[in-house]
Amino acid sequence: MSQTIEYVIYGVQAEKDWKDWVTLALTAMPAFIALWFTWSQNNATKKHNRLSVTPHLDSMTHTTLLENSYIYKYSITNNGVGPAILVEAKITIDGVEIDTDETLPDAVRKLLAGIRDDQFSHQSVAIGSFISPGTTIEIVSITCASKEILEQVKNKARLRAHIFLRYKSIYGEEKTFDSMHN
Template identity: 35%
Template sequence: MAIEEDSGPGLQLSGEDKSWIKRTLFRISIMHAILSIVGVSTGVIALYAALSQADATSKQQHASVWPILTIDQNTQSTDSSFTFEFAVKNSGVGPAILHSAQLTDGEENLSSWETLQDKLPDSVPRPDQRFGASLRSRALAPGDSINPFGLIWNDSKNSKIQSVTIENAFANVSLNICYCSVFEKCWMTSSTTNDPPEPIDFCPVVANDIQ
């Protein structure tokens, strides 16, 4: 690059020199732009990875305390007695917080366990004992179970016939329970289905909440 001494202020550059400087500055600006884009992309990728990790950790925490509630209608016979009962068990790995329970017979809402007992056929003798535990605002630890309703007959001579009669009488009876985990993940389960509990957003307030 030729520099000629001149009476004017500063250096005098030839057209070729000016063109080279412009190209150099243009290349530098492109490199800066590329580096900026790379930096932003790296930040976005790092943020996505962090969010994904946080989401995976959250899901893992929730799954580690998922309760799984099962409801069964059971009949049991011994040499001295016959029993019919509802059994509610937490087969999951976290506590189940019971929020509401509804008892139905087909399309009919039953307001109490007494209403269910009144539906026993006349051919079934009056039970000798009744037992049960409240479902309201109850927490079931993993592996725990309760019997919200049960009937006992001290005479088991006709237990087979009695069992069939009761099962037929209560064939359409369903106990439906809404429960949540400690992280407020909620499910609905029923005694009349073998399907897994159905996830729902929250436990609604139900009419005739059974106790």
């Protein structure tokens, strides 16, 4: 038995004129406009989301009179709207970086020779930790016997000590804090 082909179907495309192309363009245009609008809204949302979690570290010095003694405090606050992730911290005194194996009390002792442990307190933040929005970290608090000593401590801290912090947002955007410029 042999196979035979009894019929063949040919498809012939109708001839197109310029009206067909205009119709195609007009029907595709709303889709392209919707695509562009979606893309631009997505970019605006991403920018807004990044700004809505941007940290900003700022410093403040406080002086307080408390029962015949003066207290000098140096603190850092996250005034931003997102957490600051601490990446790097450097402390220098007289331009010399304090060894990272040394602690903040050692830096205070180098800055203020002869200071006793009961005359100051400190707070440290670990590398990789979060500083939440609105959180204040009291770096150092020093008790002074007189206003003259308080002024000496303020001047030594301002002129000789320098804190540099590198931190990032939860999106990974890096920022810096420099006590010389804050």
